[in-house]
């Protein structure tokens with residue numbers, strides 16, 4: 001390495017130049033490509049990499065051998081030498097051959113966007129399920145890129161720092177990796193089964209489940225914390241949350257529900273990762289209500305919302321009851337706030353306002369539960385009265401001459417099951433009373 005720039009932090013192991021290729025096709029949406037590179041910088045920093053510089057190449061289509069053009073490779077080499085870089089990170093997915101060619105030409109570590117995201121996930125995963133899922137995604141990514149050549153192989157798996165699948169694992173051949181993939185899949189199935197059982201038990205007990213989903217850094221964990229006083233990790237960085245956190249939350253009616261924080265989404269989320277995290281994301285699928293949290297202060301919020309909608313669709317969760325939460329409006333001007341809109345119901349809030357949280361709690365309650373309704377039940381029919389406690393939350397009771405009056409906040413599903421029966425009771429009561437009146441009049 002030649003001249004090392006004095007701005008470089010010497011103690012950071014990975015010092016990288018970030019590279020993006022914008023092809024003719026993507027050029028139509030240059031803003032998006034630029035944003036993707038901006039995100040890559042954040043991702044790299046999240047992974048603990050010192051970002052020295054970025055460069056973008058505009059090219060008709062990608063180069064099969066070098067990904068970027070040969071001339072651009074020379075330029076990159078000069079830049080890496082000038083700045084004392086030891087890593088090049090590409091914003092798009094590279095083939096195994098491209099990685100090897102670039103590595104040979106540049107003599108630095110080559111990482112692509114997918115691998116970088118996988119590295120961050122590996123760094124963050126804490127639960128057994130998360131750890132299995134990340135290793136599974138890493139190996140699935142690695143398998144088609146294996147060349148069987150020792151040095152390249154270990155480099156390819158090396159990742160940022162030492163967080164790739166360990167080198168000893170990589171010394172083994174494809175067959176071993178396939179075996180390990182099968183093993184991980186089996187372990188994952190087992191963990192998932194436990195969780196599904198747990199979730200079903202919760203469901204049977206009639207507890208409502210709400211899932212927080214959204215683009216990374218939208219404020220999901222902050223909301224979980226604000227709504228439940230949970231002690232969760234919140235950071236102004238991408239992918240702060242990786243593992244699921246479920247907490248009990250109390251609605252204004254006093255009813256308890258379970259609210260779950262999930263992993264954030266990002267554009268060009270590696271497909272292997274979505275597949276591996278499917279089980280975790282299923283949580284959104286099982287929820288009674290999805291809270292889609294949006295960072296309304298981001299210029300890219302529409303893009304974020306599109307990405308989230310796509311992932312939800314991929315999971316088959318797009319038909320679920322949804323509430324869009326435009327969060328961080330404290331960072332938006334009045335004009336910007338007025339522009340915020342979403343299909344279906346939405347709220348504009350900041351997670352730091354108690355009044356806004358109250359509004360959110362009430363909206364969740366209204367979404368999960370029906371309106372309040374008053375029933376009159378014959379005073380001598382204990383069985384009918386017991387029914388009142390099965391169709392929702394009894395808010396008030398009162399007794400008058402012939403009937404007990406129940407004011408109930410309905411649980412839509414449970415009420416639907418017995419609504420016909422209750423209508424019949426009401427009719428009976430009305431008839432009874434009519435008979436009574438007639439009798440009195442005579």
Ligand SMILES: Nc1nc2c(ncn2[C@@H]2O[C@H](COP(=O)(O)OP(=O)(O)OP(=O)(O)O)[C@@H](O)[C@H]2O)c(=O)[nH]1
Nearest residue numbers: 216217218219220221222235239240241264328351
């Ligand atoms: N100004 C402002 N900042 C907020 C608000 N809500 C959250 N934040 C900040 O946004 C950043 C990200 O918050 P998180 O709760 O970690 O976001 P997340 O959606 O859980 O992110 P990931 O776990 O990375 O997917 C933190 O710095 C929060 O303090 C808000 O209403 N207003």
Ligand SMILES: [Mg+2]
Nearest residue numbers: 220221240241
């Ligand atoms: Mg989070």
